[in-house]
Amino acid sequence: MTRSEIVRAVDRFDLKFTQFLGRWSLPTLRISLGIVFFWFGWLKLFPGQSPAEGLVQATTDILFFGLLPGRTAVAVIGLWEVLIGLGLLSGRFLRATLLLLAMQMVGAFSPLVLFPLETFVRPPITPTLEGQYILKNVVLVAAALVIGSDVRTQDAARRRPLPTA
16 A cells, blocks of 8 residues: 555545544534433432532522522522433523523532632632532533534524425
């Protein structure tokens, strides 16, 4: 095999591989993000199952001015996350799902400001385990942005008329 044949073979493989990634990367990202939201939300529906329960209770107590009792607030947040997960898993109502996700992320990041001594060993440099749990949400936000960037394309694909015989 000559050098140019090897280059062409590698180029053909690269083309097929990048086409495969182009076809499957967004659905895989959407589904994996949906699993994370569904799973973490589901845990919040059962007392004592979510490692974030105490932080969620303390945060919602401040954000909702104490109007929503702690366990109820955790269940509401859990249900909210389950709905986000279902929206992402189904691929339906993505605009509404991503809006719910954006609103949830405001609450998810708020402990960094509301409880700096619980979320950082040395604010704002060294996060605690709880702080790391919150900061990883940056990746979830980035994934949601990528998914959101394709919403119009998905809408157009759904509206495309079926071919006639």
